[in-house]
Amino acid sequence: xxxLILASASPRRKELLSxxxxxxxxxxxxxxEVMEQNLQSSEIVIKLAEEKAIDVSNKFPNAVVIxxxxxxxxxxxxxxxxTSKEDAFAMLKMLSGKTHEVFTGVSIIxxxxxxxxxxCTKITFSELSDQEIIDYINTNEPMDKAGSYGIQGYGGxxxxxxxxxxxxxxxxxxxxxxxxxxxxxx
Numbered sequence: 001x002x003x004l005i006l007a008s009a010s011p012r013r014k015e016l017l018s019x020x021x022x023x024x025x026x027x028x029x030x031x032x033e034v035m036e037q038n039l040q041s042s043e044i045v046i047k048l049a050e051e052k053a054i055d056v057s058n059k060f061p062n063a064v065v066i067x068x069x070x071x072x073x074x075x076x077x078x079x080x081x082x083t084s085k086e087d088a089f090a091m092l093k094m095l096s097g098k099t100h101e102v103f104t105g106v107s108i109i110x111x112x113x114x115x116x117x118x119x120c121t122k123i124t125f126s127e128l129s130d131q132e133i134i135d136y137i138n139t140n141e142p143m144d145k146a147g148s149y150g151i152q153g154y155g156g157x158x159x160x161x162x163x164x165x166x167x168x169x170x171x172x173x174x175x176x177x178x179x180x181x182x183x184x185x186x
Contacts, residue, residue: 045105072147
């Protein structure tokens with residue numbers, strides 16, 4: 001059987017892929033994550049997922065490689081990981097009491113061919129006080145997460161409603177990944 005590689009340093013993606021009970025290794029990509037604001041959110045996450053998967057696939061051409069990327073979108077504004085605590089505050093303040101979208105793109109490369117897709121999930125936050133936002137930022141949880149929150153952690157307490165795939169918001173739409181891997185006999 002071919003080697004399966006997850007092209008991501010995300011502990012959340014590692015945990016999700018582990019749910020499939022398929023042996024895999026992690027090999028991080030050297031691709032710089034640049035969001036081209038002129039592209040649609042779905043195009044951005046697929047492009048970044050493909051770039052990551054291709055980068056790792058070039059090093060391991062005989063392996064099956066999974067690349068993924070996640071961004072948060074509110075009113076056509078694309079939110080990646082915060083660059084500072086102030087940036088995190090601004091993002092969380094913007095999302096407070098509103099519905100936003102989380103896009104996760106996945107690219108699976110096998111024998112030089114890529115299969116790419118994305119998942120979009122709508123998340124509604126409760127109204128957050130400035131103090132709630134500050135307290136959350138002080139946990140440091142938001143600092144490495146798209147949109148400045150982690151649904152699987154303390155940030156999940158802000159979620160009033162979810163419409164779509166929870167695991168996609170965490171970072172990997174595991175149901176779709178499972179189906180694609182099954183097509184590749186994993």
